[in-house]
Amino acid sequence: MTRVRTLHLANAIKPTGTWSVGARAGDFVFVAGMRGIDPVSNTLVEGDEARIRQAFKNMNAVAASERAHVTDCVRLVCYVTEMARYRPLVNQIQEEIWGRGPYPPRTIVEVSRLNQNDIFEVEGTFYAPVIR
Numbered sequence: 860m861t862r863v864r865t866l867h868l869a870n871a872i873k874p875t876g877t878w879s880v881g882a883r884a885g886d887f888v889f890v891a892g893m894r895g896i897d898p899v900s901n902t903l904v905e906g907d908e909a910r911i912r913q914a915f916k917n918m919n920a921v922a923a924s925e926r927a928h929v930t931d932c933v934r935l936v937c938y939v940t941e942m943a944r945y946r947p948l949v950n951q952i953q954e955e956i957w958g959r960g961p962y963p964p965r966t967i968v969e970v971s972r973l974n975q976n977d978i979f980e981v982e983g984t985f986y987a988p989v990i991r
Contacts, residue, residue, distance in 0.1 A: 868924050872896045872917055875974065881921040886988045888925045892938070892980040893917035894973065903975060907945065911979045912952050918983050919956075927985035929957055934984040935965040942969040945978055 866881035872893065874880065881890045895903055895910025896917065904913045919929055935953075939945040946967060953962065963983075973980050 866921060866924060868921060870898055871921055871924075872898045873901050881925075883925055883987070883989075886986060887933075888922055888927050888985040888987045890918045890921045890983045890985065892936075892982040893921070894975070894977045894980045903977060907978060908948055908952070910977070911945070911948050914979055914981050915952060915956055918981050922983065922985045922987070925985070925987045926990070927987035931985045931987055932963040932983050933986050935963050936982050937965060937967040938970045938973060938980040939967060940970060940973060940978050942967070949979065 862884060864883045865879040866883065866888075868880060871880045874891075878891055880893075881888055883889075893914045894917070895913040897904050897913065898917065898920075904910050922928070922931070937949055939949065949967065953965075957963075
């Protein structure tokens with residue numbers, strides 16, 4: 860018996876390799892890097908802002924499947940392909956999602972490339988106590 864349970868959601872994006880969209884370990888939910896993919900068509904959405912927003916939406920949907928909310932997020936890691944161009948959009952969208960805060964700790968890193976030449980990816984860790 861494993862103490863880590865991988866998450867498989869019918870309405871989530873489809874993994875493109877040897878990974879799952881998330882995992883639960885005790886009271887924590889770890890969401891894999893989510894990108895701006897429409898889970899219905901499994902294709903990237905059009906537009907920079909829409910794509911970043913969709914990535915956050917995908918991450919939060921996985922967390923919500925385990926009864927976690929954005930306010931339960933304890934850590935974010937964001938990847939962008941152009942810091943000067945995309946960091947302001949990430950900040951704007953994160954503020955819309957979280958409101959005035961408090962905001963979870965976040966690391967944002969510029970990378971040379973993401974899968975499918977995407978511009979943004981976000982992963983999160985959420986506190987979601989197991990209901991006993």
